[in-house]
Amino acid sequence: MKRSREPALxxxxxxxxxxxxxxxxxxxxxxxxxxPLGWVTAPSFETLAAxxxxxxxxxxxxxxxxxxxxxxxxxxxxxxxxxxxLYHLDRLIAVLTYxxxxxxxxxxxxxxxxxx
Amino acid sequence: xxxxxxxxxxPYHPKWYRRRIPIFWWLSKRGYVKFITRELTSPFVVxxxxxxxxxxxxxxxxxxxxxxxxxxxxxxxxxAWHAFVLAALVFHSVTWLNLAPSALVLxxxxxxxxxxxxxxxxxxxxxxCSAMLGWLLLGRV
Numbered sequence: 001m002k003r004s005r006e007p008a009l010x011x012x013x014x015x016x017x018x019x020x021x022x023x024x025x026x027x028x029x030x031x032x033x034x035x036p037l038g039w040v041t042a043p044s045f046e047t048l049a050a051x052x053x054x055x056x057x058x059x060x061x062x063x064x065x066x067x068x069x070x071x072x073x074x075x076x077x078x079x080x081x082x083x084x085x086l087y088h089l090d091r092l093i094a095v096l097t098y099x100x101x102x103x104x105x106x107x108x109x110x111x112x113x114x115x116x
Numbered sequence: 117x118x119x120x121x122x123x124x125x126x127p128y129h130p131k132w133y134r135r136r137i138p139i140f141w142w143l144s145k146r147g148y149v150k151f152i153t154r155e156l157t158s159p160f161v162v163x164x165x166x167x168x169x170x171x172x173x174x175x176x177x178x179x180x181x182x183x184x185x186x187x188x189x190x191x192x193x194x195x196a197w198h199a200f201v202l203a204a205l206v207f208h209s210v211t212w213l214n215l216a217p218s219a220l221v222l223x224x225x226x227x228x229x230x231x232x233x234x235x236x237x238x239x240x241x242x243x244x245c246s247a248m249l250g251w252l253l254l255g256r257v
Contacts, residue, residue, distance in 0.1 A: 010185055014219070020161045021209040027248035028164055030253050031171070032198035036190040045182055045251050049171075049175045051252060060130050061172065068165045075158040083152055088125045111169055115176070 008075055009098070016071025019064050058112040065108040073101035150211075157208035160201050213238040 035042035043051075051057055077097045080086050087094060142148035174185040188194060216238040217231035 012147070017208075017212050020164075020205070021212040022242050022245040023249065024161065024164045024206045025202065025209050026249040027168065027253075028198065028202045030250065032167070032189055033195060033202050034185075034199075036195050040254055042186075045175070045179050048171075048182075048253075052172045053177050058172075060167065065165045065169060068161050072158040072162045075155055079152070079155040079158075079192075083142060083155065085137060087120055090122045090125065092121050104166075108169055111173055115173065 012067060012070035013074035014071075016067035016069070019067050019074075020071060024063060024068075062109055062112050065112075066105040069101040069104045069108075070098070073097040085116070153207065154211045157204045157211075160204035161208060163201060164205060209242060213242060 029041060030043075034040045052061075074097075077093050081090055081092050142152045171182075171185055174182045189198070214235065217234045220234055222229040222234065
């Protein structure tokens with residue numbers, strides 16, 4: 001019997017959804033809204049560089065990025081599939097969305113290892 | 117064309133009745149609009165992650181490169197756009213964590229853990245993660 005890929009894809013979708021839910025709003029609020037508006041004292045370059053370039057942070061960012069990309073792929077696939085009724089293009093949409101997620105994850109991996 | 121891309125799809129089958137549904141079916145009810153809005157938060161998730169990676173890349177290239185990103189982040193329209201992105205991310209968090217009891221069924225000594233407890237634990241985890249990030253980013257300024 002052919003094994004379905006859906007459980008693995010759903011696990012990636014679920015992991016990405018949880019990571020995005022737990023971490024992204026606080027990052028967006030501090031780095032892109034409250035900091036630029038002066039509501040909080042924006043972290044200095046030295047503070048951010050020491051934090052962001054630490055190996056543990058890079059590992060965390062890679063996990064966050066990869067899971068979030070696959071979260072998007074799975075959710076967007078079904079948004080197109082159900083929302084726009086593109087049932088006949090299911091395979092093409094799946095190849096495009098998971099393909100883009102895979103490429104973005106690889107790019108994030110390269111950036112966070114040899115790119116920094 | 118569709119058949120070639122997805123052999124499982126049958127545009128017509130004599131035994132099945134398929135009512136044609138308009139593309140904007142989700143505009144007919146408030147609950148459907150909320151559902152599609154929730155689904156459309158995923159591009160904002162990708163945008164946020166890409167922007168984070170851009171910032172990390174700029175940090176690695178040094179202060180002048182990072183300053184250029186900071187200057188761009190400080191522009192009025194960019195801040196307004198990011199306030200909108202933040203709203204989409206918060207909407208994702210709230211709707212995602214509210215669904216946790218449906219996805220996670222826990223049993224303790226044979227009894228199912230109430231939905232409210234599971235939901236509260238997830239929102240508590242969100243608050244703890246946000247506080248930790250706030251401390252990491254701002255606590256040591």
